Amino acid sequence: IWDQWNDEVNKLFYSSYGDLPYLLDIKVDKHLFRALAQFWNPAYSCFTFGGVDLVPTVEEYMAIFHCSKI
Helix, strand or coil, X not given: CHHHCCHHHHHHHHHHHCCHHHHHHCXXXXXXXXXXXXXXXXXXXXXXXXXXXXXXXXXXXXXXXXXXXX
């Protein structure tokens, strides 16, 4: 979608939503995503493994989603 828009529309979108379009270029490992989703606790916005809650750092999210910048 991003590539189909002209520069004016891209700039307008970017001014409203920032770097959100870059998320469209991220390649996600479907198997890893499904595995992680099973442990995600939406009430606390963290991963829960047994009795341990883990919250990824920004750098860890970048590694999980193969994202070089945010």
